[in-house]
Amino acid sequence: MWGSSGFIDLHTHGIGRYDTRTERPEHILQMAELHAIEGTGAILPTIYTGTVEEMRSNLWSVRKAMEIQKGARGRGQRSELKGLKKKALPSPAIILGVHLEGPFLNPERCGSLDRKTFLKPGLSALNKVIAGYEDIMKIITIAPEIPGALKLIEKCSELGIKVNMGHSDATFKQAVEGKKAGATGITHLFNAMRPFHHREPGLAGFGLIDEEVYVEVIADGVHLHPATLELIFSRKRLDRIILVSDSVKAGKTRSSAVYNRDGVLAGSAIPIGGVVRRLRSLGIPDAEIIEASTDNPARYIGLR
Numbered sequence: 001m002w003g004s005s006g007f008i009d010l011h012t013h014g015i016g017r018y019d020t021r022t023e024r025p026e027h028i029l030q031m032a033e034l035h036a037i038e039g040t041g042a043i044l045p046t047i048y049t050g051t052v053e054e055m056r057s058n059l060w061s062v063r064k065a066m067e068i069q070k071g072a073r074g075r076g077q078r079s080e081l082k083g084l085k086k087k088a089l090p091s092p093a094i095i096l097g098v099h100l101e102g103p104f105l106n107p108e109r110c111g112s113l114d115r116k117t118f119l120k121p122g123l124s125a126l127n128k129v130i131a132g133y134e135d136i137m138k139i140i141t142i143a144p145e146i147p148g149a150l151k152l153i154e155k156c157s158e159l160g161i162k163v164n165m166g167h168s169d170a171t172f173k174q175a176v177e178g179k180k181a182g183a184t185g186i187t188h189l190f191n192a193m194r195p196f197h198h199r200e201p202g203l204a205g206f207g208l209i210d211e212e213v214y215v216e217v218i219a220d221g222v223h224l225h226p227a228t229l230e231l232i233f234s235r236k237r238l239d240r241i242i243l244v245s246d247s248v249k250a251g252k253t254r255s256s257a258v259y260n261r262d263g264v265l266a267g268s269a270i271p272i273g274g275v276v277r278r279l280r281s282l283g284i285p286d287a288e289i290i291e292a293s294t295d296n297p298a299r300y301i302g303l304r
Contacts, residue, residue, distance in 0.1 A: 006041015006090075007272035008297040010139065010242060011099055011187070011216055013046050014249035015271060020045045023057050028065035032092040039273035042094040044138055044301070046246075049102025049117050052128050059098060059133045066095045066136065096301065097138035101187065103129065104152060105167035106143040111192035112266035113167065121148035123155055137161045138301045141187040143168035144178030157182030162301060164216070167192045168203050175206035185214040185300065188246055189232065191223050191265075208235055214300050216244045217292070219275045220268040222257035226282055233284055241292040242300060243279075245271050 013019050015034045018027040028045055035043050045065075047058045069092065104125075107115035119125045121142065130137055140156055141164045142149055153163045165178045166187025171194070186207040194202035201208075207215045208231075215236060219229055223246070232241065248267030250258045256274070260266045268275075272293055279289050298304045 006036070006093065007039055007243075007276070007293045008042045008096075008303075009035065009040050009093075009245050009247075009272050010044040010297045010301065011046050011101075011244035012043050012247045012271075013048060013101075013267060015247050017249060019249035020047050020058050020062065021050070021054070022061050025061045025064035025068060028062050028095065029069060029092065032065070032069065032095055035093040035271055036090040038271040039276075040093045040271055042096050044096050044099045046099040046101050049105065049113050051117055054117075055100070055103070055129055056133075059100075059130070059136070062095065062098050063133065063136050066097075069095055096303075097136040098133070099139040099141070100130070100137060101141045102167065104140075104142045104146065104149060106146055106169050108169050109143070109167045109192045109194070111167060112260045112264045121146055121152040123152070126152055126155065134159055134161070139164055139185070141166040142178075142183070143170065144181070144183060145170040145174040150177060150181040153178060153181040153183050165203055169194045170203045170206075172201045172203075172206050175203045179206075179210065179213060183213070185216065185242075187216050188218050188223065188244065189215040190228065191218065208232065211237055212240070214240045214242055214296070216242050216246075218244060218246045218268055219279050220245075220256045220270050221278050223265065223268065229279065229282060229284075233288060238288055238291060239296055239299075241288075242297045243272060243275055243289070243293040244297075245275060247271055 018030045045062050103119040104121040105118050139162045144165050156163050163183040164185040164187040165183045189207045190204045196204045246268050248258050250269040256270050258266045258269050
């Protein structure tokens with residue numbers, strides 16, 4: 001388990017000066033420590049889509065960090081963040097495994113991800129990416145409408161990997177087909193997907209309406225309008241809402257969001273603790289916020 005308290009973040013690419021695009025396990029461990037300082041008790045480092053070699057290198061870094069962290073916990077030790085004076089710090093956030101965001105995504109809804117690295121869905125391609133790392137794979141994001149994606153969703157489900165639908169141009173019907181194939185969640189609802197339309201609700205509408213599917217919600221005040229957040233919490237089944245940071249490496253910034261060089265929204269700059277404060281300011285009850293930031297993510301990946 002992740003300890004007696006703390007948020008659980010199932011979608012974080014980075015924080016401060018560190019992110020998952022690394023060959024150095026210590027960077028993943030630094031992420032865990034920085035998240036802990038902000039009140040997060042457990043994280044699922046999220047791997048960007050990239051070349052097969054890059055993704056496998058990043059997967060290795062996370063696995064190695066998990067091994068180091070487990071060994072340190074067994075010895076009752078912890079590392080210290082460089083540059084900080086030795087003082088009482090919270091235990092690092094537990095690294096639970098990996099969320100692989102791609103590479104089987106729709107180029108039309110790439111967001112800030114590199115569409116040139118997207119792969120056509122296929123069992124051979126999946127094996128090339130995750131072979132040997134199946135045990136740490138907790139979530140994979142797949143666009144269900146791409147030819148071959150449904151079989152891939154079925155395979156991942158058989159392997160015990162939760163499948164989120166995302167970076168997708170799926171229609172409502174295609175989202176239903178994705179669920180039938182085994183998908184159980186949606187990555188950052190409303191972002192990087194077909195916009196809701198009154199005659200074609202798409203994946204976003206499906207996420208709001210379906211009673212069983214889990215939805216990631218980025219509540220940094222930029223990715224979703226406050227009124228949209230209120231809509232989600234008033235309409236969506238509460239035990240299916242999962243608050244995520246979708247945080248990325250940002251260094252020191254006062255902004256709550258990060259944009260790439262092309263001005264495309266690339267992720268958040270605030271961890272779950274900051275998200276919680278923003279939701280409170282909207283009047284979302286604490287009990288609902290806690291459920292969405294602790295109980296629901298724990299249940300989704302089988303911790304409860």
